[in-house]
Amino acid sequence: MTKTHVTTTINGEVIEFLCEPSDTLLAVLRNELQLTGTKEGCGSGDCGSCSVTIDGRLVCSCLVLGVEAEGVEIGTVEGVADKDKLHVIQEKFLEHAALQCGICTPGLIVSAKALLDENPEPTEEEARYYLAGNLCRCTGYDKIIRAVMDSAEVMRGDAQS
Amino acid sequence: MSEAREYKYIGQRTVRPDGFDKVTGRAAFGADLSLPGMIWGKILRSPYAHASIKSIDTSKAEAHPDVMAVVTYQDYPAVSSGGFEPGDGPTDLRDLARNVLADDKALYHGHAILAIAARTEAAAEKALSLVDIDYEVLKPVMDVADAMQPDSAVLHADLFTKGLAEQPENPSNIATRMELKKGDIEAGFAAAEVVVERDFYTPTVHQGYIEPHATTVRYDDDGQSMVWCSTQGHFDVRASTAKLLSMDLGKLKVIASEIGGGFGGKTTVYLEPVALMLSKKSGRPVKMTMTRDEVFRASGPGSATRSTVKIGAKKDGTITAMQAKLCYEAGAFKGSPMGPGCMTVFTPYDVENIYIEGYDVVVNKPKVAAYRAPGAPQAEFAAEMVINELADELNIDPIELRLQNAAKEGTQTVYGPKLKAVGLVECLEAAKNSPHYKQALPKNQGRGLAAGFWFNIGGQSSVVINMNPDGTGTIVEGNPDIGGSRASMQLMAAEELGIDVSKLNPIVADTEHVPYSATTGGSRTTFATGMAVIEAARDVVQQMKERAASVWNVTTEQVDWADGVAINMTSDDRLTAAEICRGAERTGGQISGRGNINARGAGPSFAVHLCDVEVDKETGKVDVVRYTAIQDAGKAIHPSYVEGQYQGGAAQGIGWALNEEYIYNEDGVMENAGFLDYRIPLASDLPMIDTIIVEVPNAFHPFGVRGVGETGIVPPLAAVATAISDSIGVRMTHLPCSPPRVLKAIQDAS
Numbered sequence: 001m002t003k004t005h006v007t008t009t010i011n012g013e014v015i016e017f018l019c020e021p022s023d024t025l026l027a028v029l030r031n032e033l034q035l036t037g038t039k040e041g042c043g044s045g046d047c048g049s050c051s052v053t054i055d056g057r058l059v060c061s062c063l064v065l066g067v068e069a070e071g072v073e074i075g076t077v078e079g080v081a082d083k084d085k086l087h088v089i090q091e092k093f094l095e096h097a098a099l100q101c102g103i104c105t106p107g108l109i110v111s112a113k114a115l116l117d118e119n120p121e122p123t124e125e126e127a128r129y130y131l132a133g134n135l136c137r138c139t140g141y142d143k144i145i146r147a148v149m150d151s152a153e154v155m156r157g158d159a160q161s
Numbered sequence: 162m163s164e165a166r167e168y169k170y171i172g173q174r175t176v177r178p179d180g181f182d183k184v185t186g187r188a189a190f191g192a193d194l195s196l197p198g199m200i201w202g203k204i205l206r207s208p209y210a211h212a213s214i215k216s217i218d219t220s221k222a223e224a225h226p227d228v229m230a231v232v233t234y235q236d237y238p239a240v241s242s243g244g245f246e247p248g249d250g251p252t253d254l255r256d257l258a259r260n261v262l263a264d265d266k267a268l269y270h271g272h273a274i275l276a277i278a279a280r281t282e283a284a285a286e287k288a289l290s291l292v293d294i295d296y297e298v299l300k301p302v303m304d305v306a307d308a309m310q311p312d313s314a315v316l317h318a319d320l321f322t323k324g325l326a327e328q329p330e331n332p333s334n335i336a337t338r339m340e341l342k343k344g345d346i347e348a349g350f351a352a353a354e355v356v357v358e359r360d361f362y363t364p365t366v367h368q369g370y371i372e373p374h375a376t377t378v379r380y381d382d383d384g385q386s387m388v389w390c391s392t393q394g395h396f397d398v399r400a401s402t403a404k405l406l407s408m409d410l411g412k413l414k415v416i417a418s419e420i421g422g423g424f425g426g427k428t429t430v431y432l433e434p435v436a437l438m439l440s441k442k443s444g445r446p447v448k449m450t451m452t453r454d455e456v457f458r459a460s461g462p463g464s465a466t467r468s469t470v471k472i473g474a475k476k477d478g479t480i481t482a483m484q485a486k487l488c489y490e491a492g493a494f495k496g497s498p499m500g501p502g503c504m505t506v507f508t509p510y511d512v513e514n515i516y517i518e519g520y521d522v523v524v525n526k527p528k529v530a531a532y533r534a535p536g537a538p539q540a541e542f543a544a545e546m547v548i549n550e551l552a553d554e555l556n557i558d559p560i561e562l563r564l565q566n567a568a569k570e571g572t573q574t575v576y577g578p579k580l581k582a583v584g585l586v587e588c589l590e591a592a593k594n595s596p597h598y599k600q601a602l603p604k605n606q607g608r609g610l611a612a613g614f615w616f617n618i619g620g621q622s623s624v625v626i627n628m629n630p631d632g633t634g635t636i637v638e639g640n641p642d643i644g645g646s647r648a649s650m651q652l653m654a655a656e657e658l659g660i661d662v663s664k665l666n667p668i669v670a671d672t673e674h675v676p677y678s679a680t681t682g683g684s685r686t687t688f689a690t691g692m693a694v695i696e697a698a699r700d701v702v703q704q705m706k707e708r709a710a711s712v713w714n715v716t717t718e719q720v721d722w723a724d725g726v727a728i729n730m731t732s733d734d735r736l737t738a739a740e741i742c743r744g745a746e747r748t749g750g751q752i753s754g755r756g757n758i759n760a761r762g763a764g765p766s767f768a769v770h771l772c773d774v775e776v777d778k779e780t781g782k783v784d785v786v787r788y789t790a791i792q793d794a795g796k797a798i799h800p801s802y803v804e805g806q807y808q809g810g811a812a813q814g815i816g817w818a819l820n821e822e823y824i825y826n827e828d829g830v831m832e833n834a835g836f837l838d839y840r841i842p843l844a845s846d847l848p849m850i851d852t853i854i855v856e857v858p859n860a861f862h863p864f865g866v867r868g869v870g871e872t873g874i875v876p877p878l879a880a881v882a883t884a885i886s887d888s889i890g891v892r893m894t895h896l897p898c899s900p901p902r903v904l905k906a907i908q909d910a911s
Contacts, residue, residue, distance in 0.1 A: 020283070036186070036193040037187065039372070043452055044837065078185065086185070093184050094184060099180075102421070103370075106184075139809050139812070143801070
């Protein structure tokens, strides 16, 4: 089988890779590019652990082919913090203890950021439905939702100042 | 002994020390390690729920150019049946071996038959399809009630029921019968004025950790082999894997990756002994990961149960007799949590006459693994439903009925010891006084309440605290951090040392770098490993005092220690921990404290949950609209993570009560092996989950800690089902209360 050459942008960095036509974007990120912050929980788009953005749109990277990355901009959890400076959402997840085991956390942070980029002032219900594609088995979501709502408030304040 | 004192660090809501790595994607989980030259292993699984394996032909697979090793059961040294203790509980080694890879029988759909390692994952998958296996398909036994019938097909020709008065002549699917009793059950029921008896069913459920099982290994013939894996107990992975491959423990290093959830399901081995054998045969590092489908079909579900509970009381609410028959599915091999089910079922009640019988029964489903308070949710669901019905019959408030009969200090348990100080009464009082219980229920809603009990355990833990020359310290522990325990260890060490948490770095070491530590399970880590941390910290303090004494030329008894500072009681001179560490070179070398313990005195934990639901009478869909979890923590070291355990247990229990179940077809094939159809709660399914932390100190822990991880999953099943019953006016006795079942109950009643 001939591998396909793909040029893409990941977290602002131009990246080239070779992949099989059948390789998922998730497999490319994890196995070819060693970007293992994006997790695989199901491989069928049901758990959201592999959430990334493509041109700003939230997707499950297990449902996207590697070859589809050609010419797009991909955002992964590795690009959320600014080097060692955490994003507000990341800080709030820690402050609210919104993670226990942490496996769903990268996906949730990518999704929560996508939510707040789209809708800076979500109601609790809107936040719960937006994040319904990200399964967490540890927390019961209470502290996650609190962290997201608190992040939204801080980010709105930052935007105004 | 528990000490009454003011705390400086305990009880603070600090940021967990591993937090940065966890929110940035840096933390390395089971599937995140790759090694140079690594190849991929995949497992061929049985397409039948019950079949004899007549022959296996792997020649075509072995001829595939990318295939580097094929492993079957025959590649392992022979093992005999018998007790083997990888960790806290006994495991039958032969059962373990045959679950890892089938011998001559496939005992559930998805049972591992053989494994292939190839250059790529795709090639390994392809090679699996080249294997020819001749099966003789047998009738699957899929329900505990069927399995117990005398004419049932039998899974194991060599399984004879234990616990019977007479040695049985024929093999059976019933592995064990157990009986627990107290007082005179017949006299108890004779004294009762009201008796309620019901049959209950709970389905097979999965722990549902989001991270599938994963491992990367490297076998080394001459030196030391390495296993990296996601596990709750890497020392137990080492014990099991070394035993199955007949290796010395010292020749195998197991590194626990970060763990993406376990809930008891990552306390055994599936992939590790297979991957290591593939590595041995291929001479290459091997990586294996399970798909979600494999996780459902072939790893640790929780037992399905059928049970009958009968309780009698006087009209004044005094319970006179409690009786239960509890039948647990073990899956393909013996060893369900029937025992703890029998021991916990009535423990919230101080009642004179109790009779319990339990059955551990094999069926053609995956071998069950521990699942958060193993066995207790199923049994206590049945008991709490009957207690609530009894409260209705007696027209007594369910909290008052429980208070009237509540277990307390001195209550004789049916399984042995008398209870020490416990917090059930305090939890019930807190429930009664909660804003939730005081709020009148809107007309279209139903309310349910249930209590729950779990023992919690102690056991072996090892901790080393290494002080650095600048006065910072590293806390080396051996328990995978599954829910923030590093933060608890840091807080407890800071409290004892008087050194700020920011100066103390907890790490989870591999099997080479810290002595044996039992699995992160049984709600033991903050209790037992915490005690080891305290002991290690006290060892450090003692050595600091000795060093200070040598500097001041006084005796150690003349040195006091407060807030991280040594005080010369003869002169009031002071030396900080950092100064002592900086000067350690001149006083005898660096300082390191040890705490290698076998912790006794785990404090049982009781909980009470309150649940309000709204039922859509046209579809049977249930919405949980309000939920409060109340539980005794003894002492909450890090309150946020204690609350998190309560909330997580409640959510998992709500899923169990409402939607989660293995759905099998007539061939014994699970039809919903994915998160789309095996529906765990989503963010949009749940309300905020309110918590109340009750603190009745455990007298056997220096800070009063009780484990908190498991009890929280016990009450939700009955709390939710009672709320639904309250809403629709029909007693719900079968879980899950999924829309079709609730709708049918509504329709049958009208």
